Amino acid sequence: MKKCINEMKLSFSAVSENEAFSRACVSSFVALLDPYISELAELKTAVSEAVTNCIVHAYRGQPGGVVWIHMRLYSDRRVYIKIRDKGCGIADIDRAMQPLFTTAPEEERAGLGFAVMESFTDQLRVRSSRQRGTTVVMEKTLSEKEKDGYSDLQDTAAGGRKLRAGTSLC
Amino acid sequence: MSVELKLDGDKLTAYLTGDIDHHTAAGMRAEIDRALRQNSIKILTLDFSGVTFMDSSGIGLVMGRQKLACELGGRCRVADPPAYISKVMKISGIGRLCEIVDTRAPVRTGSHRAGGEEQ
């Protein structure tokens, strides 16, 4: 088992202003592992989906809701992110996770949040109980650092080059 | 505001900038829809070149504008999404609903030819 080298916990009001705030927090914490820009963008997007779901669905705009984020960084470059609410819960998780399924089409929700979380992380687990809340756990292992940093061509996001995300990009 | 609108005859271009999430999408939607309803628009272009972040709220924004533009007798297209946003668009399959164009492609002849912008 690889060692946990860093950990953080965060809780904040379930208001939409905090969507950007939570992404900024997560990206500056992950920046400690010096991720590639594309990996950081994927993590930020996945976190934004989970946090937005808490704000939009779990508490349905009711005041007083809280969102919790718990993150761990491991020595093998694995990032663990748990996002939790104490909202209404999900009645049928399998159905909720199907692409394009949404309970809020009139609010222009696309029903793609879980699909995005799934494709931008290595592992996604969802637990939920009605009236008690929902917990989403995502894990992603960041690619190894290279000595020159420019040899891998897999990252088209950076024009065929992998670019390290400097802290300034958070 | 995070959206700038340019009207050219029956073409409307919305230049979106900054992050598109649930919080910011509502304001963008309101501005674009007002212009769509006030003018007779054949082509609505959502220019994504200035967008720094987008989650599925952006997909909802595109889907909704495509729907409204259609209802009003026009259509919607997406222009120049950066790479990290293209990934989200790809997952959503939005490309089947609405054309995604690259206006920065090298071949660009004279601008503003009447109705001649499409390839």
Ligand SMILES: Nc1ncnc2c1ncn2[C@@H]1O[C@H](COP(=O)(O)OP(=O)(O)OP(=O)(O)O)[C@@H](O)[C@H]1O
């Ligand atoms: N934290 C949560 N609490 C309660 N219900 C949730 C939660 N997260 C998701 N759901 C339910 O699961 C459905 C699917 O979620 P998903 O994020 O995939 O799509 P969406 O939020 O509806 O649309 P989009 O994310 O594309 O804007 C939601 O419509 C909602 O009913």
Ligand SMILES: [Mg+2]
């Ligand atoms: Mg969602």
